[in-house]
Amino acid sequence: MAIALERSAVVAQRAKRHRLWWRAVGHFFVYLGLAAALVFFLGPFFWILTTSLKGNEDFFAFPPVWIPAEPSLKHYVGLFTRSSGARYFTNSMVISTLSMIASLAVSLPTAYSIARWRFGGGFLSIFLLVLRMLPAIALIIPIYIVYRLLGVTNNYLGLVVVYTVLYIPFAVWLLVGFLRDFPVEIEEAAMIDGCSRLRALAQVVVPIIAPGLAVVALFSFIATWNEFLFAIVLTGIETKTMMVLVTSFTSGGTDMFYGEASASVVLGVLPAFAVAFMLQRYLVKGLALGGTKG
């Protein structure tokens, strides 16, 4: 009797150890799979970064140089001086920042109107979603013709206006969500104390939903930063953005000017890296609503 009990305990323990062992194997394969995924998805960035730091002689070496022994910043210097990279980087920064601010300023009251008064019924929300689906190619043709007539191609402002409006649907959609989560009572209290609706929005609601606004702002920043179709059609020599600059390196055929091309890609993807980490929790929603696509 006692022996039988002991034996069953031994069997149970062995089974448990067996299960634990299998679980460990399972975890090993989970991490192995994820490691492979990380290599595939981040490998190109790593290669681009090391390539941008290589000396010219490293490109010709065989066996290939994967990590330069003496990293140098001379391709960045070349990009900033010879290829006017500094100007185009600044252009991208200015255009993205201006459209981010303008888009937010216009979208917030609209989102408020939808969230608080159900403005436009369901129709406005659907309309905004349809706009998000709209192919940009259908807009660029008429906008180019109008801009040509007005003489505002090759102009910061022309591009900023287009971007501001292009990302209104996205910003409104996200903001409506944030505003619906905001307790109405707080605003009402402020208004009973004699605050106007607009002041309540600006001084009571905005400070509290500031994190939400930051999320929307970062998404519209990265979206305008990444946008390409309008940028290539509506910009000229002085107003090119980073996206347009990068494409200028492709003219060298399959073996182009690797140093400066890779340096420009590194600078071009920098905001995406920053934003991916800052917005972790909102990535699904933002990407689904088209927050990063040009």
Place this chain on the structure above:
Amino acid sequence: MRIPALGLKRKQWEPYAFASPAIVMIGFVIVFPLVYSFYLSFQNFDLSVGPEHEFVGVKNYTEAIFQDPRFMGSVWNTAVIIAPSLVFELLLGLGIAMLLSRVLRGRPIITALLAIPAMVSPVMAAMAWRMMFGVKYGAINNLGRQLGILDVYFDWFSSPFMSIVAVVLVEVWHNTPFMMLVLLAGIQSIPTELYEAARADGAGAWQRFWSITLPLLKFTMVVGVMIRLIDLTKLFGLIFVLTYGGPGGSTETVAFTTFLMGFKDFRMSYAAAMSYVIVGGVLILTLLFFWMQRLREARAAA
């Protein structure tokens, strides 16, 4: 008590005033150009000829749909690129999402790292890969030669087939993270009790996957695929940088062909008509998307 008091104060025009700046701007920058473009699509406006144009009826549309092998070819090319891209993005995204859902430590950081390609511009993604595919200095040829797989420098963009493979590869690299994020959110919303109950009933890992995860993830997968499908119809920047439509137009997508027609040949009216054909296609897909969403809501309510 407070709400009726507020209701008296509330002015009728306030909702309109708050929403009007955005609506006016959308009217000027989106709706008006669309209407103007629709008007143009029935004209014969050609910037390389001159500013004069006249009404030509539906000629542009019939030309695009029935007579222009290039445009219809680009529709075909787009489909050829979209189909394998969606399959691989879904399968790979699902696989990685499943792996991520089983990770105990470091999930947020791994997820954020894996999500980065989706945040990058298509232009930047294509540029990075174009350099990777480079004949003499590219990472792929160099690695292949170092490992002894390739004995000569290989030009990946010399044949239409390999070019399409390359475009699909870059597209899959670029947007699988999106699918992964969507599916991970879906997987995490499945109640764990279901799995515990199944395990208590003796269901194996495969059985749990087939009879719990997949059925409950079905709608999430449909939503993810539909969003990617709609966005893939606009594939432009990636093509512009990676292949510029070549070789021989084999990777020209509808958006890219329309772009060339408008900004290289300057046949504005014809390009406008082509863009409206694309809008029509996207509209059908969007309606399908809404219909599916409604179906899901109806099921959830039932």
